[in-house]
Amino acid sequence: MNESPAAEPVVPGSHAEPEQEASTRFGRLRERTDELELFISGLLAFALLAVPGYLFDIWARSSLHTEGMYFQVLWFVFSISVGMCYVLAVALIAHLTVRGYWIGLVGLKSHFPKGIDWDHLPQMGPVSRAFMRARDGGLDGSIQRADRLATMLFSTTLMCVQTLAGTLVMAILILGLAMVVAALSGGSDTAALIFMGVVMAGLLVLGLLPAMLEKSIARRQARGQSTARQQRMLQRVLGGLQRVPLMRLIQTMQLTMQSNLRSRFFIVGYMSAILVAILLGGLQVAGSVKFSLFNRYQVVTEEAVDHGMLSAHYESMRSAHDQLLPYPMIPSDTVSATQLRLFIPHRPQRDNTLARERCTQLPGGRNDARGAAAATAAVDCLAQLWTIQLDGKPVDLHAFVPMERRDLDMRGLAGYLPMAGLAPGRHDLHLLWNADGPTRGGDRRREYFIPFWYAPDP
Incomplete structure (x- = not known):
C-alpha cells in the first residue's frame, strides 16, 4: 500500500518558520x-x-x-x-x-x-x-x-x-x-x-x-x-x-x-x-x-409670496428652515402695542462691500470709533444702504440703534415705529436694500415687503 509522503516538519529557527507563522x-x-x-x-x-x-x-x-x-x-x-x-x-x-x-x-x-x-x-x-x-x-x-x-x-x-x-x-x-x-x-x-x-x-x-x-x-x-x-x-x-x-x-x-x-x-x-x-x-x-427643491406651485409662486407674507419676516413664525434667511423682521404679524419693533440684520458678506464704497466716514469701511460715536457711525453707515417706508411714508433710520440679538445670533439695527394714529387693520412695511444696485449679482437691489395688522387693545 502506497503512503503519501508526509509533510516536511518545520525546523525551529529555520527560514520557513516565520513565513508559515505570517501566513497563519x-x-x-x-x-x-x-x-x-x-x-x-x-x-x-x-x-x-x-x-x-x-x-x-x-x-x-x-x-x-x-x-x-x-x-x-x-x-x-x-x-x-x-x-x-x-x-x-x-x-x-x-x-x-x-x-x-x-x-x-x-x-x-x-x-x-x-x-x-x-x-x-x-x-x-x-x-x-x-x-x-x-x-x-x-x-x-x-x-x-x-x-x-x-x-x-x-x-x-x-x-x-x-x-x-x-x-x-x-x-x-x-x-x-x-x-x-x-x-x-x-x-x-x-x-x-x-x-x-x-x-x-x-x-x-x-x-x-x-x-x-x-x-x-x-x-x-x-x-x-x-x-x-x-x-x-x-x-x-x-x-x-x-x-x-x-x-x-x-x-x-x-x-x-x-x-x-x-x-x-x-x-x-x-x-x-x-x-x-x-x-x-x-x-x-x-x-x-428654497421652500422646496421640487414643487409644482403654479399659482402661489415664489414671486407671489415675496410680495405677500414670508415667515422669515416674523419672529414668532421663524423656524430652523429660515436660518439662512437674515431678513428684516418684526415680532409678529399682528400688533397691539403702541410701538412696533423693526429689526434689520447686518450681514457682513453683503453690507461690508457697499460700506467700503459709500460710507466715506468709515475709512476702508471699518468702524474704529469708540463709545457712543461707534453706535452713531454704524447707524449713519447702514442708513445709506437701506430705505424704509411705512404705508408709503419714509421712515428715518437715524432714530434706530445698533442691536445684538443672541436669540437670533445676529447683529443689526433696531427701531421702534409709533403706531399711534394708525387705523386698525392692515399696514405695509416696504424695505429696500441698495436701491441703486444692479438687477443681478450678490449686490443686486433687494426688496422686502412685511404686511402686518394693527389691532390695538380696547
Missing part, C-alpha cells in the same frame, strides 16, 4: 475581515446621517458673521465635511446590504450544500429551467461575487473618505495662506484670489507632470534618443509626490483595485463619487434656502 496570522485575520467590516459599517452608517445636520447648524450660524476669505474657509470645511459624511453613510449602508446578502447565502450553503435542486422545480418549464441553469453560478459563485462586491464597496468608500479628508486639509492650508497674502496686501481679496489661482494651477501641473514626462520619454525612446535626464526628473517628481502622506495612504488600495478592474470605469466612478460628495453640501444649503 494573515489567514486568521482574513477570516475576521468580514466581521470587522460589519462592525465598522454598522457602527458608522446610520450615525453619520445625523452629523450633516449638526454641521449645517454650525456653518449657518458662523457664515452669517463672516465675509470674503473667512466665508470661503467655512464653506470648504462645511461642504467637504457634509459630503464626506453622506458618501460614507450611503456607501456603508450599501455595504451592509451586500454583506447581509452574503451572510444569507452562506447560511443557505450550510443547510443546502448542493444549492438549487433543479429537478424539484415542477412549476418551471424545461426551457426556462435550462435558461436559468445555464446562467446560474450556484451558491459558491454567488457567495464569491457578493464577498468581492462588499470588499470593493468598503475599500472604495475608505479611499473616497481619505481623498476628501486630504482635499479638506489642502484647501484649509491654501485658504489660510491666501488669507495671509490678503492681510499683507491690505486686506485685498483680489490678491488672495490670484494667489489661490497660481497655487491651484501649480498643483494641477504637478499632478499632470508624471504623465507628460512618461510621454516625453516614450517619444525620445522611439526616436532612439537618450532619456536619462527625463527619467531622473520623473523619479524626482514621483519621489516628491510620495512624500505626501495621503498619496502613500491610498496608493496601494487604489492601484490594486484599478489594476484588477476596468481602469477607466473605476476612475470615472471614483471621481464621480468625489464630485457628488462636494456638491451635496451646496444641495443641502439650497434645500434650506
